[in-house]
Amino acid sequence: MTKFRRLAATVLGAALFTAAGTADAQQPRTLRIAMTASDVPTTTGMPNNGFEGMRFLGYPIFEAMVLWDLSDPSKPADLRPGLAERWEQDPNDPKTWIFHLRRGVTFHDGTPVNADAVIWNYDRFFRNDSPQFEPAGSGITRARTPILESYRKIDDYTVALTTNRVASYFPYMVVYHLIASPQAWESAGRDWARVANAPAGTGPFRLSRFVPRQSAELSRNDNYWDTARRARLDRILLLPMPEANTRLAALRSGQVDWIEVPPPDAIPSLRAAGFTISTGSYPHVWPWFFQMNGDNTPFKDVRVRQGLNYCVDREGLVQLLNGTAEPSVGWLKPSDPAFGNPQNRYRLDPARGRALLAEAGFNAQRPLRFRVMISTSGSGQMLPLPMNEFLQQNLREACGVEVDFEVTDWSNLLTATRSAWNTPVVANIQSLNPSSPSSDASVMARYFLRAFQPPNGFNWPGFSDDQFEAAFSELEQARDPAAYTRAYARAHERVVDNPPWLFIVHDLNPRAMSRRVTGFVPAQSWFTDLVPVTLQ
Structure with a gap:
């Protein structure tokens, strides 16, 4: 066994042992997912590891003013209202977009989502001299939104974002501006490294446990603002497994319920064994x-x-x-x-x-x-x-x-x-x-x-x-x-x-799942809606 394989096996075993009590106690409602990432994506509210990070440690926990609509697998995913209930271009200045925030939404820590919280997050990403500036999250967000020029609060529930060029597509950039709780940063002593253990977003799940390089556990947010979209799962355990054969072995042995990107040559035997194989065109x-x-x-x-x-x-x-x-x-x-x-x-x-x-x-x-x-x-x-x-x-x-x-x-x-x-x-x-x-x-x-x-x-x-x-x-x-x-x-x-x-x-976005996993919708998107997923 190579050094890498021994390390992967050790990390997998440790992660599953750490979560064993929780997983066993919560069965059949704890979904265990093996990611392709080599590490747990960062958990402060702007995950690294590309869009797999956003898929699992981004949108389930944190939300933007604009969200992806992942409900219809027959067409490429489009946008839907998120923390903003609507938005429009300023009729007098097409470079400016006005976002109207929902009222009554709170972060996982109970603090309110309002224009001040949104502007605080934009300062976190786009203002280097802000106390809450987060270099890693800023680099990712700025690269995804190179046209943002300025932003301002209009009133307690309205903000304006201005671009440096007219951009009909700008809401498709806002979808990546995840909003995290300012109070969580204050409670962590204004230290982003400590925030990683107890962040607060507004999503249908919250981070309940984080073991660096091993695992992250999400728990259902029972107070999620969209009552029609409260999660069916109790918990999700996320495990980094960069080696395809390690993921495959974990699925076949029952250590996980879902793997991203199964080895292609294993797909026929997985189907024959009763596992669900999901593939589909996506952008x-x-x-x-x-x-x-x-x-x-x-x-x-x-x-x-x-x-x-x-x-x-x-x-x-x-x-x-x-x-x-x-x-x-x-x-x-x-x-x-x-x-x-x-x-x-x-x-x-x-x-x-x-x-x-x-x-x-x-x-x-x-x-x-x-x-x-x-x-x-x-x-x-x-x-x-x-x-x-x-x-x-x-x-x-x-x-x-x-x-x-x-x-x-x-x-x-x-x-x-x-x-x-x-x-x-x-x-x-x-x-x-x-x-x-x-x-x-x-x-x-x-x-x-x-x-x-x-x-x-x-x-x-x-x-x-x-x-x-x-x-x-x-x-x-x-x-x-x-x-x-x-x-x-x-x-x-x-x-x-x-x-x-x-x-x-x-x-074609392949993934393999235990037959116990139900409710999954294979959206034409990088991202995945974990809300309707459950375990039989």
């Missing part, structure tokens, strides 16, 4: 980012970027994943109304790929070589090591391309995506392999607008395209849905034809 893409800045990169030439997109055996990779993914030929899926009509419809075409690379000066005598930073696991990463090894062999055999890897932790990879091309963490890296949501235009803004190159956003490649900028400007100012979609499609066409990414696959 997510697994790419490689191309670095287009600096001298230490071959990706300034669009022919190199297009050529590589014709060298990828996407169907072979989908087969490796046992059908738990689908080929990606753009940021959006071809079925999306905003996919558009790009000139390039990428497929495995080695002759075309080699020809484009040869035009750019790369051939058998001078092969294209570059280095990709990849992770061992992580939110939305599926099985990154075997997937990347497949791509490494595929690109060598199809187009004579030589790829090396720098393997790192998921959190380090996320840090790299927010780092400029000339910073030490990515100094010898020409490509990154983070997975990305593709849920709405606000995400497209963060990844592709030239204004949002690090540290202002996630445009790590340095993508800069005048036609994209013009189309996106029309999208930002559109008030008519048809005009919005037309502009969105034109913007997406440029992302495909002038590709800053190697488009590889969209995964």
Whole structure:
């Protein structure tokens, strides 16, 4: 047994032993979930570990003024009112959005949610000199909302947020502004490290126990403000298990009830054994980012970027994943109304790929070589090591391309995506392999607008395209849905034809559960509604 496997087994055993009394006492109403994260996401109200952190240690405990509507699995998730019962653009200033807060909502510690509490949280994220400033949470929130310019209280239950550009999609950014109790910070001696053990949000669950690097336990919030959406479970135990086979063994042995991303080759046997396998299309893409800045990169030439997109055996990779993914030929899926009509419809075409690379000066005598930073696991990463090894062999055999890897932790990879091309963490890296949501235009803004190159956003490649900028400007100012979609499609066409990414696959959000788990709704979203879930 490797050192890593021994450590994983020890941590799993300790976590399950720690929670054993609670779990046994609460059965059958304690749901045990094995996450892909290598650590328990942070618990202060802005979790790390990407969107898996938001899925399990974000929205169940904390809420934003705007929330995702995860009720209808037949369509991509849209927005619904959260701590704000409604919002609108200021008719006299389209850069300003006005949010009207619900009355009578309290945090888990009993203190009220009002405009002062909301502004306190915005100071926590966006004002470096505020006493409550939280650097880690601020970095995550600012990267997801690079256009927020100012905010203010209008009255006790109304706040205004102003952006630095007109942005029709701005509520899709507000959905990530989680609101935590100011009193919890005061009670913890104004120390965020201590808040981690006893935070207070407004969500349907509250954090009842946190063991760093081992587990987090959530308990039902019996006083949740939305009485129609009070949780059915008593408790949820969250366990980090980055290794797929460790998660699989835990599920089969009955140590957990639910695992994220089961090993694809185990899915048939899990089904045969009576486990529930959930898969479905959702807005997510697994790419490689191309670095287009600096001298230490071959990706300034669009022919190199297009050529590589014709060298990828996407169907072979989908087969490796046992059908738990689908080929990606753009940021959006071809079925999306905003996919558009790009000139390039990428497929495995080695002759075309080699020809484009040869035009750019790369051939058998001078092969294209570059280095990709990849992770061992992580939110939305599926099985990154075997997937990347497949791509490494595929690109060598199809187009004579030589790829090396720098393997790192998921959190380090996320840090790299927010780092400029000339910073030490990515100094010898020409490509990154983070997975990305593709849920709405606000995400497209963060990844592709030239204004949002690090540290202002996630445009790590340095993508800069005048036609994209013009189309996106029309999208930002559109008030008519048809005009919005037309502009969105034109913007997406440029992302495909002038590709800053190697488009590889969209995964199908696989998870495996005990047959005892009922009530789960497989929303077309990164996020999961744990409220209707229960155990038989």
